[in-house]
Amino acid sequence: MSRYNHRDVEPKWRERWAAAGVDRALSPEEAQDRPKAYILEMFPYPSGRIHVGHSRNYTMGDVIARFRRANGYNVLHPMGWDAFGLPAENAAMERGIHPKGWTNDNIAAMREQLKLLGLAIDWSREIATCDPAYYKHQQAMFLAFWKKGLVYRKKQKVNWDPVDNTVLANEQVVDGKGWRSGAPVETRELEQWMFRVTAYADDLLEAIAGLARWPEKVRLMQSNWIGKSQGAKIWWDIVQDPLLSSPFQGEESKSATGTPPPARGRLGGGPLPGAIEVYTTRPDTLFGASFLALAPDHPLTKAIAEHNPAVAKFIEDCARLGTSEADIEKAEKFGVDLGVRVRHPFDPDWILPVWGANFVLSTYGTGAIFGSPAGDQRDLDFANKYNLPFKPVVLPPGADAATHTITDEAFVDDGVIYNSRFLDGLSTKDAIKRAIEELVKLEKGEATTQWRLRDWGVSRQRYWGCPIPAIHCGKCGVVPAPEDQLPITLPDDATFDKPGNPLAHHPTWKHVSCPTCGGKAERETDTLDTFVDSSWYFARFTDPKNENAPFDPKLANYWLPVDQYVGGVEHAVLHLLYARFFTRAMRDCGLLQMNTNNGEPFASLFTQGMVVHEVYRQVEPVDTGGFVNAICKSVGEALDKPIGAVVQLMFENPAGPIGQIVHMGGWVLPEQRETLSQEFPGSVYLTGPIEKMSKSKKNVVDLDAFVQDYGADVARWFVLSDSPPERDVEWTAAGVKGAWNFVQRVWSLVDGYGHAAPKPSEHAPAMEPEAHALRQLAHRAIQSVTEDIEHFRFNVAVARCYELVNAIAKLKSEDSGSLFARGEALRILTQLIAPFMPHLAEQCWERLGFLPFVATAPWPEADPKLAARTTVTLPIQVNGKRRGEIEAAVGAAEADVRALALANPAVAQFLAGQTVRKVIVVPDRIVNIVAN
């Protein structure tokens, strides 16, 4: 008996698979009538090294890919690199390494690591988004989108770091300061390139309903993001405007209204100059209106602020408050009377005040609302604070009009309208319709649809991204770069020692002649958001070497949509939305047809949970005389605090009693904890088993070392075994040991069997009941594991394999029937674990006498006669308590079962002297007799 040595076995099989080309996807012609299966995991950013946490995502995709292949599919399972992005540029700045070199080194290292996992990936299709051969097509696509009207330029507010002279992404702004420079971030208006995502807003929303194999959670997040809302625009005539009587009212440019000029003339509807446009979803509550409120940066608010110090101060206060989540949570509603008065659209004599209010967003709707306090909590809070009047106009179901009042809590649901003249008695829904009709008739408003979705700003003022193929000419304006000049490549000799965009201060790169007039012109120095790169890579995989086109439409049409996409929920909104947008835009530019799956790129989506690992942090109890930075109610909250923070722990903790004040120290490697405790006896450790693996938290388990110690199969088995795939799994030494023991156990069973296993076609000899029972269990395992994999229940499949192994080990007999049953069970076990632990399975397959690969062997089929249960044991209950059992044929008639149950001696004993009231027969499950 030989011991299983993964250090020899794993590389051996990887070499043999590679030599035989088992992982190569077949062309449509080669595949003939095999169905196709495109399995894709979200491709990684080449950040350096991968750890066992990353492996989970790829292993899941790999299980599906191997399973589909065994089931006769032509499988495409590719891998590539999301290779542009900020970390490469930061490395360049910090360590003087060129982003290209840094990225390529990382890719090389990570490729080797991924290969260690034994993934069934077609490496001949590998792509990297930073490769000019890739982004050349992206630039061409950009030009095609531009021609199609899907690209435009727009002034947009950006976060500007005045020290580094660069634009910051939102996540690079920490507490209003640049993450690197620490300088307060300014808001600047810059001309930005935009993708017109909103052109597809309706389609993107409606198609969500057809994404049946996406998690409900993700579909919900997508529709919330798109945020369609139906409502009305209402125009409120201004009857008093402080600016009209202002001494400065000479400058005609200062339109007193601040409203944008009417889009259409009076006849076509639209606001008159001298009106404020408001968006609402609840025009039915118009008679409950008591004020208008404008955003602090509404043009009218800003105009008035120039002459009114109180308003100016209000705007300043709003700006200081910030917009981060925590700020919003705390922010109290406040506002200021702007001195403007407007007329109610339904009543010329009804005059309302206009306020500026901090809770009104300039970026949504029109930046102005009408306050109807009884029907909106925010409006009610505001009205209560400033003593604005209000009256209820919606009567909740079942409430009495005479007594119903509103004080602190608004009624926001549907009801019956009252106190509202011509709307009285209508339901909310009807009243909305009726109110809009009236608004249209009076030319005071119109029905409208509002979207939360905005167009996608794709400009990044950075070096390490795809150059935008545009040229700025003093005479001709912004013109597209000629297509025959693509790819516009990044200059290798850029420098990274100065702040700002290296492309912009490169001495020669941007200077070109204008393709239209031939005069002096400059290249666009912005590069594309890296989300653009990942918006079409899945299509490139279908034809990754094509030089003339992003992909051959025939190949794209053959492989797309992706049949199974696997990735983290963190991409549930943006990446998936952008990819859906791109698919539509590519279709409309004639690049692909996508007439299947509603034009959606991903037929089925699975969002997997992370691998988490224990973290340790040093904390020292201190006496600060009561001073604390924060009070923490959970371990997670405390662990989030920076080094040096003084926090009060309001939970049970190793540091001491609840309420203990501690000083947060650094992160500690799990294996260091012991030695550190001895070195520094006074310090204690905070333990959280809850953290995603990350270098900074020192809880990473490196893949190379792990594979060296335990093998790839152990890692693969473990990350799928302990927890449902959509949930997080905790990496533990005990779990690793369990997986390791299982590998050894499987091998010793297979190795110890010492025979060639029977082929699927062989007839079984006569056998003892124990052996037959093993056969039954093995065939049921096939059924169950097959379904478990189909439904992403990998942990359940793993549990079934444990069961099967236990059963195999239990059968000790050596007669021919037992040998057959055991050999067959071992063959089935080998095949069932093959998608999970391909190396071990391959070694077992060889030992059992099969050739050439379990990886290419067809998936085992369950013998229905063996898997099916012919008889079942039915428990008999009397008044809900189990009193006996009977054997009955599966699907036996109810009357027969009933008779059998009542005749059962054990049962009859309990029924003596009682009247049977009722007999409940649940077919093949249970019989319950109610008697008294």
Place this chain on the structure above:
RNA sequence: GGCUCCGUAGCUCAGCUGGAUAGAGCGGGUCCGUCCUAAGGACACGGUCGGGGGUUCGACUCCCUCCGGAGCCGCCA
């Protein structure tokens, strides 16, 4: 504040549309094994299924409510 998910053995999780005495792995326990260490094997222990209420012949499963944990969105008019 809204929405979603979760709470089952010491730990990590199964338990199908309501149906038996709630199952696995790991850990802990006893024994076998071994020159020693370890691998391995055998056996048993371990649960008021977060608390309370309801529906039902029957509830881990459905409903209500409370408690605890996680995630997403968020002054979106």
